[in-house]
Amino acid sequence: MxxxxxxxxxxxxxxxxxxxxxxxxxxxxxxxxxxxxxxxxxxxxxxxxxxxNTKWARSSLPPGPYGLPIVGYLPFFGSNVHEIFATMGQKYGPIFSLRLGSKLHVVVNSSDVVKIVARDMDQNFANRSPPLTAATITYGGIDIVWSNSDKNWKNMRKILVSQVLSNTNLNTCFRTREIRKVVNEVYNKLGEKININQIAFNTTQNAITNMLWGNTKSGYNANEFLDVKFKILELLGAPNISDFFPMLSWFDLQGINREMQKQFEYVDRIFNSIIEEKNKVNDKIDGTFGEDETKDYLQILLDLVYQKNDPTTFNMIHIKALLLNIVIGATDNTSTTVEWVMAEILNNPDVMKKVQEELTDVIGLNNIVEESHLSKLTYLDAVIKETFRLHPPNPLLLHRSPVESCIVAGHTIPNGTVVYINVFAIMRDPNNWENPLEFKPERFLNNKWDYNGNNFKFLPFGSGRRICPGIAVGEKMLINILASLLHSFDWTLPKDEDFELSDEFGLVLKKKKPLIVIPSQRLSSVSLYN
Incomplete structure (x- = not known):
């Protein structure tokens, strides 16, 4: 036929x-x-x-809307896709399908079906179907985030988890100096309006780049680098005709991929200059380090390249792809979550009181936050988890794509289908949570919840082999920033600012209106802010 x-x-x-x-x-x-x-x-x-749209074809696929010829359901889409998918799930069931352009999409809104996709059939659903811009910025999709579950991906993930993000390296490389800097910066703005997302982003950005390549700053302007990062995130989240109609990708009708190519060339140039400077330093010190010196992440990765006899196993391109994953992934997610936590705390005075009482009991008003305190802040940890439940950074996670056609919950999922796991809907499902729209951190105080993706009712970072590999460093940085800000200052909302909790869909689920707050001194001595 x-x-x-x-x-x-x-x-x-x-x-x-x-x-x-x-x-x-x-x-x-x-x-x-x-x-x-x-x-x-x-x-x-x-x-x-x-x-x-023939009956015999649709009968085997998950149910869903028919859409229009050529464009499918695209004309009926709004901006908040996660909410649209949640509403459609109420109509079509825990798993449904729709065609967007020429591609078939399947959405999972149920923890029971997620268990099948992310655990029982995890290996089959471990591939990606990256947008064109993602493939462009990640050196052809050879990174950890967007590459398929092949030998290259397994090798890259093994290196990241065992070599770079091991507990030893996290404890060695993580520094609180950037957080102390932001505490001092906020102290110098007491009584003034502050954009909490901007404060958190700058702190996270500086901490991440210091962990990645230390004091190596060759060849780039920090503010310009930030602008490029924001542009990359914008382009990654932008709807692109080339993704909905791959046969038109060559034309790049919206010019989105051409713009991403420009950002790629800039980032690649920066990475090359940083690696070159790092190599020059290594030549001077013969690659040896004193007892009091520590290797940054880039040095660890370079050592791996130089130790390999086969340059195709792990090379400079892989290093740059990994650096990009960490720089892009860690900063925006962390700063956005800091903003959501602060917003929910300010919207719930009883929660604010309990958080600060815990901080006072554990740390004291005559002391600053140390890393040794963090594991004792159980209520703040519950507040963070409850925030993730209501405001997951990636509400649809990064989509999966089955390697082979398969049957899920009695429905056929053809190979190559774009599969979304709608954790936004799952973590607000009244079947999973009592009073799901209520902000209630106490539900996470029973120690049965973590970020490892084993409980399919709580999946802020996914589950299975495609779970976010950077959970440890993100969790460590997030609680440190929040504990420091909440312990060092009292926070109030400006009387002339409208407060709301609406979100804006994108690659990261951001607060629609930036959170503007006013700090005041909380600690007993001015010296604690230096």
């Missing part, structure tokens, strides 16, 4: 081309080429839509 359709398309193009009169005009020639491309493309997509 498909072959017959292909023959018809070919004959149509040939017939159309022979009917078009011979011309020398360049515009007419261009028009003829475009028509010759788009007519068969249109017919193929139309055929797929008709095939998808």
């Amino acid at each position: 498909i072959k017959a359709l292909g023959d018809k398309i070919y004959l149509t193009v040939i017939t159309f081309s022979s009917w078009w009169p011979e011309v020398d005009n360049e515009q007419d020639k261009l028009a003829r080429i475009i028509v010759a491309i788009f007519v068969p493309a249109f017919l193929v997509v139309l055929y797929k839509w008709m095939l998808y």
